[in-house]
Amino acid sequence: MDLRKTEEKIFKGIMICSTCCILAILLIILITILVKGLPAMRWSMITQVPKGGFYLGREGGILNAILGSLVLAGGATLMTCMISLPIVLYLNVYVRKRTWITQITRFSLDVLWGIPSIVYGAFGFTLMLYLGLRASLLGGLIAMCFLILPIMSRAMDEVVKMMPAELLEASYALGATQFETALKVVARQALPGILTAVLIAFGRGIGDAASVIFTAGFTDHIPTSLFRPVATLPLAIFFQLGTPFPEVQERAYASALILTAIIFIVCIVSRLLTRRFTRNVIR
Amino acid sequence: MSFKPHIRVENLNVYYGKEQALKNITVNIPDRKITAIIGPSGCGKSTLLKSFNRLLDPVDHVRISGRVFVDQEDIYDSKVDVTRIRKKMGLLSQRPYPLPMSIYDNVAYGPRLHGIRNKKTLNEIVERNLKISSIWNEVKDRLNTPASRLSIGQQQRLCLARGLAVEPEIILGDEPTSALDPKSSQRIEQRFIELKSEYTIVLVTHILRQAKRLADYVLFMYLGELVEHGSAEEIFSNPKQEMTKEYIGGTFS
Amino acid sequence: MRSFRKIKEAVATRLMAFLTVSSSLIVFFMITGLYVRSRPILSVHSLSELLFSSSWHPLRGEFGFLPFIVGTLWITGTAVVIAVPLCLFTAIYLSEYAPSRIRALFAPLIDLLAGIPSVIYGIWGLLAVVPMIKNQLAPVFGVFSTGYSILAAGIVLAIMIFPVIIHVSLEVLQSVPGEMREASLALGATSWQTVKTVVLRRARPGIIAAVVLGFSRAFGETMAVLMVAGNVARIPGSVLDPAYPLPALIANNYGEMLSVPLYDSALLLASLWLLVVILLFNVCSRLILVRVERSVL
Numbered sequence: 001m002d003l004r005k006t007e008e009k010i011f012k013g014i015m016i017c018s019t020c021c022i023l024a025i026l027l028i029i030l031i032t033i034l035v036k037g038l039p040a041m042r043w044s045m046i047t048q049v050p051k052g053g054f055y056l057g058r059e060g061g062i063l064n065a066i067l068g069s070l071v072l073a074g075g076a077t078l079m080t081c082m083i084s085l086p087i088v089l090y091l092n093v094y095v096r097k098r099t100w101i102t103q104i105t106r107f108s109l110d111v112l113w114g115i116p117s118i119v120y121g122a123f124g125f126t127l128m129l130y131l132g133l134r135a136s137l138l139g140g141l142i143a144m145c146f147l148i149l150p151i152m153s154r155a156m157d158e159v160v161k162m163m164p165a166e167l168l169e170a171s172y173a174l175g176a177t178q179f180e181t182a183l184k185v186v187a188r189q190a191l192p193g194i195l196t197a198v199l200i201a202f203g204r205g206i207g208d209a210a211s212v213i214f215t216a217g218f219t220d221h222i223p224t225s226l227f228r229p230v231a232t233l234p235l236a237i238f239f240q241l242g243t244p245f246p247e248v249q250e251r252a253y254a255s256a257l258i259l260t261a262i263i264f265i266v267c268i269v270s271r272l273l274t275r276r277f278t279r280n281v282i283r
Numbered sequence: 284m285s286f287k288p289h290i291r292v293e294n295l296n297v298y299y300g301k302e303q304a305l306k307n308i309t310v311n312i313p314d315r316k317i318t319a320i321i322g323p324s325g326c327g328k329s330t331l332l333k334s335f336n337r338l339l340d341p342v343d344h345v346r347i348s349g350r351v352f353v354d355q356e357d358i359y360d361s362k363v364d365v366t367r368i369r370k371k372m373g374l375l376s377q378r379p380y381p382l383p384m385s386i387y388d389n390v391a392y393g394p395r396l397h398g399i400r401n402k403k404t405l406n407e408i409v410e411r412n413l414k415i416s417s418i419w420n421e422v423k424d425r426l427n428t429p430a431s432r433l434s435i436g437q438q439q440r441l442c443l444a445r446g447l448a449v450e451p452e453i454i455l456g457d458e459p460t461s462a463l464d465p466k467s468s469q470r471i472e473q474r475f476i477e478l479k480s481e482y483t484i485v486l487v488t489h490i491l492r493q494a495k496r497l498a499d500y501v502l503f504m505y506l507g508e509l510v511e512h513g514s515a516e517e518i519f520s521n522p523k524q525e526m527t528k529e530y531i532g533g534t535f536s
Numbered sequence: 537m538r539s540f541r542k543i544k545e546a547v548a549t550r551l552m553a554f555l556t557v558s559s560s561l562i563v564f565f566m567i568t569g570l571y572v573r574s575r576p577i578l579s580v581h582s583l584s585e586l587l588f589s590s591s592w593h594p595l596r597g598e599f600g601f602l603p604f605i606v607g608t609l610w611i612t613g614t615a616v617v618i619a620v621p622l623c624l625f626t627a628i629y630l631s632e633y634a635p636s637r638i639r640a641l642f643a644p645l646i647d648l649l650a651g652i653p654s655v656i657y658g659i660w661g662l663l664a665v666v667p668m669i670k671n672q673l674a675p676v677f678g679v680f681s682t683g684y685s686i687l688a689a690g691i692v693l694a695i696m697i698f699p700v701i702i703h704v705s706l707e708v709l710q711s712v713p714g715e716m717r718e719a720s721l722a723l724g725a726t727s728w729q730t731v732k733t734v735v736l737r738r739a740r741p742g743i744i745a746a747v748v749l750g751f752s753r754a755f756g757e758t759m760a761v762l763m764v765a766g767n768v769a770r771i772p773g774s775v776l777d778p779a780y781p782l783p784a785l786i787a788n789n790y791g792e793m794l795s796v797p798l799y800d801s802a803l804l805l806a807s808l809w810l811l812v813v814i815l816l817f818n819v820c821s822r823l824i825l826v827r828v829e830r831s832v833l
Contacts, residue, residue: 018623090553097343107822111815116814119811170376173455176392176393184382204651209654234759259655263653
């Protein structure tokens with residue numbers, strides 16, 4: 001009897017320890033980034049592009065990478081949206097029944113979800129070779145679309161799947177076609193979830209380096225054309241860290257702080273948006 | 284009782300997977316009367332109702348054989364435009380499901396789909412149908428608020444207005460009062476009695492008294508079969524089948 | 537008017553069906569695309585030579601992938617060994633013991649952990665894990681290490697796969713019907729006994745799937761590992777040695793890729809291997825999860 005109680009206590013102790021351990025690690029990571037990044041933060045980091053000698057520790061900032069990342073991730077998110085939304089609506093409004101097409105599509109999206117971003121980068125690179133593209137914003141957009149397509153689609157699918165069948169019936173009963181129902185009723189009812197999915201995908205896109213390393217290239221300039229290389233924040237951090245100069249490495253910490261802050265903002269905005277757009281939703 | 288049929292059902296069979304939900308139903312639904320479909324739960328009442336406007340189509344593993352005619356047109360014919368069939372019928376479901384938009388847009392949704400764009404016409408349609416459904420006075424000052432903020436009883440009347448706005452000929456009600464309080468139920472019933480001069484109304488109900496109050500014609504179903512049908516008077520005062528007698532007498536429910 | 541609506545409906549249906557079907561064909565496109573590009577190297581060297589030779593001298597035309605494959609396996613293995621016990625205990629605690637308030641609090645934190653970019657984990661590894669191994673851990677064992685090692689990469693990766701493993705196993709644990717727990721508790725079992733004998737037995741396939749998913753995630757992770765693993769193309773002897781995993785190899789050499797003959801082909805072949813291995817793991821674990829889901833329904 002006593003043994004059982006002791007066993008119970010020991011294991012409960014271990015479990016609480018592991019849980020705390022994981023929480024502690026999360027905190028430590030955030031604190032490390034904050035403590036290391038703040039001292040190196042300068043206003044010029046976010047307002048200027050790298051000046052000559054930036055990688056030797058001289059003047060300039062990473063505006064090129066901030067803008068590049070926003071344009072790249074934003075563009076890829078928009079493009080992916082236009083592919084994901086039809087897929088999800090098709091699965092949940094048109095097919096709806098459990099058939100091979102829904103099963104296979106969901107399954108392959110799950111599998112795609114697990115493929116590492118470096119493989120998307122490599123695949124994007126081979127596509128670019130076929131199309132005769134060089135490392136450019138367009139190439140980065142293509143690779144990133146592939147990367148975030150499964151993330152966005154599955155997140156949307158989870159929400160839209162919860163749609164009550166009666167809501168669809170109510171719309172059909174008024175003589176609406178499936179397309180009209182999908183656009184006017186389903187998309188609206190699931191709007192908060194769809195927005196969250198979009199933001200999750202955006203967050204993944206903006207933080208990813210491996211998919212854009214061959215495809216988007218890097219540049220010290222602000223993005224101006226689809227066919228020019230574009231800088232991204234994660235790669236900027238990576239390159240700054242790679243230099244042997246402590247001043248430049250400090251800048252990497254500041255850049256990391258900026259990237260973390262962007263991810264945080266995305267998280268918070270998605271929560272706020274979710275609240276704002278639940279106005280019309282039927283429960 | 285002889286009448287002009289509005290919906291004719293011929294040898295209708297519906298299967299969900301291996302289970303047969305409707306067994307060889309043949310019946311006529313009279314024009315501009317209230318027809319009540321009664322029977323214990325799980326007897327196929329709702330399935331029969333949904334077969335009238337082809338809402339069974341999106342259900343998993345469903346198989347349908349037989350024919351349903353609305354205005355002499357076979358609605359299960361492959362050439363038929365489903366949206367046109369559905370436009371002919373307004374549906375009230377067990378729980379009201381307002382669409383995720385404002386009160387005004389809920390009513391205007393149908394007319395807009397069918398091509399009415401004129402603001403003034405839409406306003407008229409919305410006002411007229413909200414009045415018919417006796418909810419106008421409660422919502423006229425807040426037409427642009429989300430429909431989800433209305434009470435359940437109000438939502439059901441809104442759904443009635445929404446259904447009427449596409450100018451249907453038939454109103455289908457799938458236990459439309461079962462989620463409502465007695466006061467709201469009474470209002471809905473009142474609407475039905477007023478509407479039957481212009482519409483054919485088919486109601487699924489498990490409340491016998493409601494069927495007695497409203498129905499002109501009654502279908503009694505049991506385990507997917509149509510046991511008996513006839514005028515309300517006949518069924519309630521002089522049922523021919525033993526089972527109908529027992530059900531109406533309250534021996535089983 | 538009516539015909540216009542009908543046309544719109546028809547066009548939309550076709551387009552949506554097309555997108556849906558093509559999304560499920562992406563995997564095949566990827567495999568084919570990478571295969572076609574890696575054929576040049578396969579025509580020069582045999583597959584077994586590429587897989588089992590440890591001599592990596594691209595300039596001399598020697599492409600032995602063995603050090604990289606072994607490096608990847610070491611690092612992934614270390615990460616899984618660290619992550620699995622921590623994650624399972626946490627998931628069990630959250631699902632069986634913790635009050636729902638704590639569970640609700642934990643969910644967004646896990647999401648946040650999943651949302652942090654891998655470069656950030658890499659920086660943290662550089663700042664915290666690498667010095668710790670160099671200054672504290674290695675001297676304890678009496679060996680020298682630069683800190684850039686399999687262990688450092690394993691620790692960072694373990695943290696990165698926490699969210700996947702916790703998320704999936706939590707879902708699996710919660711799908712075990714409550715009546716089963718009650719039945720065991722009613723017989724006088726303690727909570728831990730119930731977990732051990734009833735819940736875990738029932739949830740085992742799902743938990744295995746969760747671990748495999750975590751494994752495959754760690755297998756392909758690139759940037760963080762690239763920053764802390766040391767990147768020395770030699771077969772490692774212990775966890776304190778540096779290693780050079782496959783994804784890091786691919787990412788590190790994108791610059792020279794097109795200037796050395798066959799180099800691009802070799803790197804794309806490496807991506808193809810990553811893809812195929814991860815695909816296999818993923819397909820297995822997803823199949824298990826689909827079955828678990830069915831048994832609940």
